[in-house]
Amino acid sequence: MTTEHAPAPAPAPAPAPAPAAALARRFADRLADLGLSEAQAAARAGMSTPYLRRVLELGPGFDPPALLRLSAVLGLEYEELVSGRPAERAAAARADGPALVGPPVLGELGVAECWRRLGSNGLGRIARTGPEGPVVRPVGYLVHEHTVLYRTAEDGALAPGPGGDAAFEVDRADRDLREGWSVLMVGPLEYVTEPALLAELPAPPARGRWVRLTPTTVTGRTIRAARPH
Incomplete structure (x- = not known):
């Protein structure tokens, strides 16, 4: 048996x-x-x-x-x-689900989700119009009470001054996963002057100051490839 x-x-x-x-x-x-x-x-x-x-x-x-x-x-x-590496990211995407195929699908992010994606700090871009025309520069940012803080030279292109509102943008994209998102905020700039807040922030470089962007509009978009049915 x-x-x-x-x-x-x-x-x-x-x-x-x-x-x-x-x-x-x-x-x-x-x-x-x-x-x-x-x-x-x-x-x-x-x-x-x-x-x-x-x-x-x-x-x-x-x-x-x-x-x-x-x-x-x-x-x-x-x-x-x-x-x-790209191959490593693509392998992770395959392990998570079916491959991404088809034309891109666009979506919108709510205001709360836009702030969530920004997190407490990161890398973004400030765009504004200066005396010599449009300027776009990368910045390291901090989020404080639904405002965006960054450091720049007091007489630099990203310092508060004439030129109207500035735009702040953060995006993330992965070409291997074929998906990404972006958040855009527009609002006025001003120097941070509150002593209590300045005491909590890292010291800016020589001749540098902390600047605050207080957004009056917050919008976000997502993009991804369509998944098979």
Whole structure:
């Protein structure tokens, strides 16, 4: 007599690493490729080694400007450091669901969702009209009580002054996943002058000041490829 055994169930796939863990792994792999030490990378990015470790521990949402500096030190694109190489991102998309196909689908974001996508800090762009015409510059920003704060030179192109309202824009796009979003805010600029708030903010560079944009309009859009039915 023979006894038949049911085949053993296939092992469950290993869970994908958390964003912070994957970021730290990519950082360590790149350091090894370049022959750099952690301390050398931190110094070249203008931060201490303990702070670098904190950036890696807390993940992509903690201090995007710091990660931007690290990506430059490592010779990587920002998205490559944060989200992996294109093939890695595409594989993650395939694991999450069916492939994206068809023409793009546009959508709108509500005001609350626009603020949620901005988070508490990140990288964006300020656009305004100056004495010499339109100016668009990247900025690191902080969100404070539904306003946007950024630092600039007191006599710079992004400082408050003649030219009317400014526009602030943040977008994210992934060509491999074929999806993205953008948020646009328009409003007046003014210097931050409240002593209590200034005491909480990082000190601006020499001749720099904190500027506040108070949006009067907030709009957002999404775009993605259509999924198969």
